[in-house]
Amino acid sequence: xxxxxxxETHREEKRVALAPAGVDSxxxxxxxxxxxxxxxxxxxxxxxEYRKVGANIVYTPEEVYQRAELIAKIAPLxxxxxxxxxxxxxxxxxxxxxxxxxxxLDALLKKKVTAISYELIxxxxxxxxxxxxxxIAGQLAIQIxxxxxxxxxxxxxxxxxxxxxxxxxxxxxxxxxxxxxxxxARAALGRGAQVIVLDKDLSRLRRIENLTSRHxxxxxxxxxxxxxxxxxxxxxxxAVHIRGEKSPHLVTEEMVKTMKKGAVIVDISIDQxxxxxxxxxxxxxxxxxxxxxxxxxxxxxxxxxxxRTASYSLTNSSIDYILNIADNGLxxxxxxxxxxxxxxxTYNGFCSNExxxxxxxxxxxxxxxxxxx
Numbered sequence: 001x002x003x004x005x006x007x008e009t010h011r012e013e014k015r016v017a018l019a020p021a022g023v024d025s026x027x028x029x030x031x032x033x034x035x036x037x038x039x040x041x042x043x044x045x046x047x048x049e050y051r052k053v054g055a056n057i058v059y060t061p062e063e064v065y066q067r068a069e070l071i072a073k074i075a076p077l078x079x080x081x082x083x084x085x086x087x088x089x090x091x092x093x094x095x096x097x098x099x100x101x102x103x104x105l106d107a108l109l110k111k112k113v114t115a116i117s118y119e120l121i122x123x124x125x126x127x128x129x130x131x132x133x134x135x136i137a138g139q140l141a142i143q144i145x146x147x148x149x150x151x152x153x154x155x156x157x158x159x160x161x162x163x164x165x166x167x168x169x170x171x172x173x174x175x176x177x178x179x180x181x182x183x184x185a186r187a188a189l190g191r192g193a194q195v196i197v198l199d200k201d202l203s204r205l206r207r208i209e210n211l212t213s214r215h216x217x218x219x220x221x222x223x224x225x226x227x228x229x230x231x232x233x234x235x236x237x238x239a240v241h242i243r244g245e246k247s248p249h250l251v252t253e254e255m256v257k258t259m260k261k262g263a264v265i266v267d268i269s270i271d272q273x274x275x276x277x278x279x280x281x282x283x284x285x286x287x288x289x290x291x292x293x294x295x296x297x298x299x300x301x302x303x304x305x306x307x308r309t310a311s312y313s314l315t316n317s318s319i320d321y322i323l324n325i326a327d328n329g330l331x332x333x334x335x336x337x338x339x340x341x342x343x344x345x346t347y348n349g350f351c352s353n354e355x356x357x358x359x360x361x362x363x364x365x366x367x368x369x370x371x372x373x
Contacts, residue, residue: 001326002032004068006061007039010075011300012284014042014307015314017072017092020049022315022322027054031326034058034067043307065089072322074314075301076100082107090114090330092322094133097345097353099246099273102360108346109362114330120244120353121321121343127243131179132317136303136310138183138239141266142191144302145172145235148264148288148295155290157234157262162192169193173229175221175250175275176239177204180268184237185216198229221250230255238267240275244355251276253292261293271300334369341367 003026005017016039018026023033033055037047047057058064065071065084073093082104085091088111095117097105108115118129142161149170151158163169172188174181177199185208188195195212198221199205205218219225230236230251236259240247247269256265256278269275278291279298287299303310321340325333334341344352350365351357357364 002034002067002069003322003326004064004071005033005035005039006064006071006073006081007036008073008075009081010078011281012304013075013301014284014304015074015301015311016040016043016045016307017074017311017314018319018322019043019311019315020045020053020055021312022319023050023055024053025319025323026326029323029327032056034064036061036064040311043311045308045311070322070325072318077104077107079103085111085113088112088114090116090325092116092118092318094118094130094271095345096271097356098244098359099271105346105351105356105360105362109349109351112349113346114344114348115346116321116340116343117244117345117353118318118343120345122339124339129314129317129321132313133303133310134179134241135183136306136313137268138180138185139187140302140305141180141184141237141239141268142172142187142193142235144266144287144297145170145237145264146191148297149234153295155262155293155295156264157260159234161188170234171196171232172235172237173233174198174237174239175226175229176237176241176269177201177208177218178239178241180239180241181237182208182211184239185212188235189215193235196229196232198225223250226250227255227258231258231260233263234260235264235266238265238269238275238279240269241272244353246273246359247275249275249277253277256294257292259292259294262295264295264297267296267298268302270298274298331369334367341369 035055070090076096146161161170170193172193174197196217198219200221267274267276267279282298352367
């Protein structure tokens with residue numbers, strides 16, 4: 001199979017869909033890889049490194065799309081990228097279609113693209129590709145909060161995350177006890193912060209307590225406890241994720257108004273619309289804004305801040321799925337892996353994800369795959 005890797009252009013995206021190690025696996029299995037020149041440069045992978053493992057370097061995104069049968073990328077499609085899609089392409093990406101534009105979905109349907117959304121692929125009840133990025137985002141959320149505690153940042157609180165003898169540590173409040181929340185809690189504990197995690201799922205809260213030796217305070221999330229947590233926080237992390245859906249605004253603007261002056265919000269849910277009413281997307285080069293005297297950090301692609309680590313992690317979690325399709329064909333791969341099939345959002349001109357179909361009022365058809373053997 002011919003696999004294409006275009007250079008990312010969306011929201012200062014610095015990651016690359018496959019590191020050289022992933023390309024090496026594909027080439028050794030007999031497949032052809034076409035990668036746009038300098039696609040890996042922001043992750044410190046040179047064209048020469050890709051050449052050494054057998055990749056073909058091409059110099060325009062149009063050539064990548066024209067040569068490839070399967071496109072591997074990271075960021076959601078832009079309108080310009082949809083124009084380059086070919087009939088019946090296979091596309092792997094973080095699509096986030098539920099919070100995207102309808103014309104993007106329309107283009108996928110019109111060109112009969114099999115669009116596989118990384119954030120929806122399942123394995124044993126988990127989301128393995130999304131998890132690889134969530135682990136990074138959770139850890140980075142603490143580094144980001146700590147950066148904006150510093151007195152050289154306008155409006156900041158000027159506090160030390162871990163405190164000192166006789167001086168209280170920062171209060172880190174995390175809404176959501178999933179992968180992001182767990183990794184953020186561990187990182188915050190490592191910095192000496194006081195950590196509170198809210199979630200409505202008691203089993204998730206128990207898991208965090210067990211994994212942190214009960215050094216984290218856990219609270220059942222409801223409007224009352226969320227409001228108290230927001231008011232108490234020096235750093236508030238929004239880590240709410242509803243599979244395939246837009247995140248609900250669990251933190252209202254009135255709650256934000258009660259926060260300490262100079263407190264920091266990191267809304268990691270922003271790639272799915274954000275879980276905080278005052279949040280809107282920002283970029284890596286212009287990551288924050290101040291609203292109601294609170295610093296808001298709402299970058300949708302937080303893992304791109306550590307692009308090399310993130311590219312390796314994404315390669316590790318996605319390469320087996322790409323190899324499966326390349327080796328066995330699309331139909332056989334989807335028939336043999338129900339978790340992969342759950343990631344398919346569009347197939348053969350129809351929307352195969354019920355939530356997305358309802359969101360945009362398009363026809364929904366369940367995925368029906370037939371073996372090519």
